[in-house]
Amino acid sequence: MKIAIAREAIEVGERRVALVPATIQRLVQADWHFLVEAKAGEGSYISDQEYSDAGAAVVADRAELWGHADVILKVAPPSRAEVEQMRPGTALISFLNPLGDPELIQTLAARQITAFSMELIPRTSRAQSMDALSSQAGIAGYKAVLLGAAALPKFFPMLTTAAGTIRPAKVFVMGAGVAGLQAIATARRLGAIVEAFDIRPAVKEEVQSLGAKFVDIDLGEDTVAEGGYAKEVSEAARAKTQAVLSDRIAQADVVITTAQVPGKRAPILVTTAMVEGMQPGSVIVDLAANQGGNCEVTEPGKDINYHGITIIGPTNLPSSMPVHASQLYAKNVATLLQYLIKDNALNLDFEDDIVDATCVTHGGEIRNERVKSALNIEAQV
Secondary structure (H helix, E strand, C coil): CEEEECCCCHHHCCCCCCCCHHHHHHHHHHCCEEEEECCCCHHHCCCHHHHHHCCCEEECCHHHHHHHCCEEECCCCCCHHHHHHCCCCCEEEECCCCCCCHHHHHHHHHCCCEEEEHHHCCCCHHHHHHCHHHHHHHHHHHHHHHHHHHHCCCCCCCEEECCEEECCCEEEEECCCHHHHHHHHHHHHCCCEEEEECCCHHHHHHHHHCCCEECCCCCCCCCECHHHCECCCCHHHHHHHHHHHHHHHHHCCEEEECCCCCCCCCCCCECHHHHHCCCCCCEEEECCHHHCCCECCCCCCCEEEECCEEEECCCCHHHHCHHHHHHHHHHHHHHHHHHHEECCEECCCCCCHHHHHHEEEECCEECCHHHHHHCCCCCCC
């Protein structure tokens, strides 16, 4: 079994790598052969020599690398040009954004690629060690607080000095998934007073266990989608949420928004009017910027100043911490590989919930019903 680790395209700004040498060193014992594209680990401060020392072969020619690979491992979704370089019948494991870019999935199917989407790992205890969305979201939540603290013209903790007492900063986290919970924990460690809101009432205890106050709003409708993700709510529920949260946002020094709905534009939680009602010098860090943003005035990939409020719209925070992000992602991918490969061949048991959920294309067909729906493709029997 030949497994290739691709170098991420420089133009997409991706610094992570799919497998790190320490992970490869453990897996070569399974009679798997690893081919690493030259300089694949450069963005994560990993040299080609380290991969060689771990037992991998470093290959400079991508065409040669991908032409011999049985499995290709990536972080960022492949470009259309990269898909064309893949040999039909190859397996691909990567983030693929299947609901946000269903045309890519269609291209992979047409190329006869067996593609596994890391976004679709089911959130079950059995698949927990493969859950790359969670591992990378935790990094994003941590870094979001650091960005907010750096941009805020105030201290986070309470300080008592001879010159007087400094009150602690107030941080409001919107969305208490993995990123939100890590943001809460980090802001608390830095000494801020933290409040949090999520449309899923079940996360209240998790928020409180981290020392934050949970803002409880009864929306009067189901707010949890399949897999435990937040569900897109009605306009009435959205309006009710915004009315209640407006005061909390106005009082906050830092607002961190994390609410995303797979395959949809991120819900607007912070309107322009809410931004204008904030105290000058306050900061918004919008972790949903890559889906359009939870804040109405967010500009994805930019830091802007709007009426004295700093609005930060990062689109790939895990990539800004590539060393640990790559280590965690490598563990997720390695666990999935060990689950999928049996007797040196892919075990495509579609009766298995992990295989069935994660495999989006196989045998020239799109397997995911939601992707087919987005492309208006009729269900295949």
